Amino acid sequence: MGKGRGKGGRDSGPSPSPSPPIAEAEFRKHAGGGPGKDAWLVVDGQVYDVSSFQHRHPGGAELFRAWAGRDASAPFHAFHPDPSIPRKYLPSLLKGPAAAPAHDVHPTPEQDLEKVREHAREQGWFEPSAFFYTWNIASVVVLEAVAWCVLAYVGTGWGPFALACLLLATAQAQAGWLQHDFGHSSVFATRRANKLMHCLIIGHFKGASSSWWNYRHFKHHSQPNIVKEDPDVNVPYLFLLGDVIPEKWAEKKAGVHSLYHYQHLYWWMLGPPLLLPTYFIFDNLTHLWRTRDLYDFAWLMSFFVRWHFQFSPLLGGLSGMFGLYFSMRFVESHWFTWVTQMNHIPMDIDFHKGATKDSKDWIRLQLESTLNVHPGAFNDWFTGHLNYQIEHHLMPTMPRHHYPKVKPLIEDLCRKHSIVYRSKTLLGAMGDIVASMKASGQLWLEAYHLDD
Numbered sequence: 001m002g003k004g005r006g007k008g009g010r011d012s013g014p015s016p017s018p019s020p021p022i023a024e025a026e027f028r029k030h031a032g033g034g035p036g037k038d039a040w041l042v043v044d045g046q047v048y049d050v051s052s053f054q055h056r057h058p059g060g061a062e063l064f065r066a067w068a069g070r071d072a073s074a075p076f077h078a079f080h081p082d083p084s085i086p087r088k089y090l091p092s093l094l095k096g097p098a099a100a101p102a103h104d105v106h107p108t109p110e111q112d113l114e115k116v117r118e119h120a121r122e123q124g125w126f127e128p129s130a131f132f133y134t135w136n137i138a139s140v141v142v143l144e145a146v147a148w149c150v151l152a153y154v155g156t157g158w159g160p161f162a163l164a165c166l167l168l169a170t171a172q173a174q175a176g177w178l179q180h181d182f183g184h185s186s187v188f189a190t191r192r193a194n195k196l197m198h199c200l201i202i203g204h205f206k207g208a209s210s211s212w213w214n215y216r217h218f219k220h221h222s223q224p225n226i227v228k229e230d231p232d233v234n235v236p237y238l239f240l241l242g243d244v245i246p247e248k249w250a251e252k253k254a255g256v257h258s259l260y261h262y263q264h265l266y267w268w269m270l271g272p273p274l275l276l277p278t279y280f281i282f283d284n285l286t287h288l289w290r291t292r293d294l295y296d297f298a299w300l301m302s303f304f305v306r307w308h309f310q311f312s313p314l315l316g317g318l319s320g321m322f323g324l325y326f327s328m329r330f331v332e333s334h335w336f337t338w339v340t341q342m343n344h345i346p347m348d349i350d351f352h353k354g355a356t357k358d359s360k361d362w363i364r365l366q367l368e369s370t371l372n373v374h375p376g377a378f379n380d381w382f383t384g385h386l387n388y389q390i391e392h393h394l395m396p397t398m399p400r401h402h403y404p405k406v407k408p409l410i411e412d413l414c415r416k417h418s419i420v421y422r423s424k425t426l427l428g429a430m431g432d433i434v435a436s437m438k439a440s441g442q443l444w445l446e447a448y449h450l451d452d
Helices: 063-067 073-079 109-123 130-154 158-183 191-205 210-222 244-252 260-270 275-291 294-315 318-341 362-368 377-383 386-394 400-416 426-448
Strands: 040-043 046-049 094-097
Touching: 040 073, 063 210, 073 109, 073 210, 073 362, 109 362, 109 400, 130 158, 130 294, 158 191, 158 210, 158 318, 191 210, 191 294, 210 275, 210 294, 244 426, 260 426, 275 294, 275 318, 294 318, 318 426, 362 386, 377 386, 377 426, 386 400
Parallel strands: none
Antiparallel strands: 040 046, 046 094
16 A cells, blocks of 8 residues: 655656746736636646646546636645656646746745645655555445344344444445545555545445546535535535625525525435435436446446345345435435534635635635544544544645644644634534524525615
8 A cells, every 4th residue: 555655745847948937917817727718827836828738637627717827836736646647747738937926035834835745755644554444444344244244143123224224324434434535546656546446435335436526526625615616515505605605695686585594404304314315326326427437337336236135135125225225325424414514614615716816825725614623533533534624635645544643733834824723522513514504594684684
């Protein structure tokens, strides 16, 4: 599992162009981004025209929409564990050097973050523990095996069925945190090896699509809590989140009248219980149909073939197997939804500002949309280390078991630059989901009836 990618860190890249420096006002004009759009961006002081390259980017062309016309050095280093690979493509895209900003006197938060990243590489914190990941994969297999033994040797009454369902939901939750690691290429040295393991864990162990997860999750990381960019907050016909969207929708009289004032109540019925058993299944299948991704579809189907042979004979056929499947997903959905939403929903949610001086830099964007949950043995296990959400968003390719080590350095960086670093208790963060929804619903109600 050794990655060997801690060596080298930031590459020197192509030789500086003899072209005259390109002013910020000039590259900001090329801020279209997205498929077929004009897009320039800056990486390590060099301006690149990625207009024709976007469709070939593994993360998808839409990621460029958020950073076109801006300095994308920080997200570039965050998402590329081995910068030497993307730098093979950069020389042909080079337009020239970017003019140095007039205010470039003191180190920016992004520059200090790069120093932290270099220190982490020197300390070996980007190297995964083979024992950690082997143990986690083994625990998923053992939990599934115990669940099967309960049904096979104890019986299929409501008691054994409920126990098996709980064991399977635990296995699925832990497999979910595992696939997240492989999806971020934070385990193996090559993208191909991480991709294969990602397909195995999310496809064969969980019955979902690797490409679907990449499409959603990388957009979330690129622009967390940005409306229309982050799919995790793009749910306006069910929930209005944050302080900005409720007032805008109320002014336009958009959405479903009188619904949002009660969103903190129907959240309990539509959010945790149904996200995985309904919405995610539908979203997976529509994505595979749209992309015609037969490879991912085969991995997904391998899960249900496996489950058929494992559980149909014990539960009276396909109907019993699917009954167990949806029961398990119902339990897992509560676990997954509270854990994944507690870090973002209570935070700042706004629209994309584009390539303007109002645009948030990388670190402020991540910190203003993300909070942590206090560390601890149970919290780390229960959340799959997503309680270190700040560290994860700033260094998404770092193996998660190293987040406790880098956490003090990130806290020091935030103090230095007067950036608020938020951390809460597990129950406090979960409770704030409901509290923030209630506050957003009240904002909508007041704005909707402002002229009454």
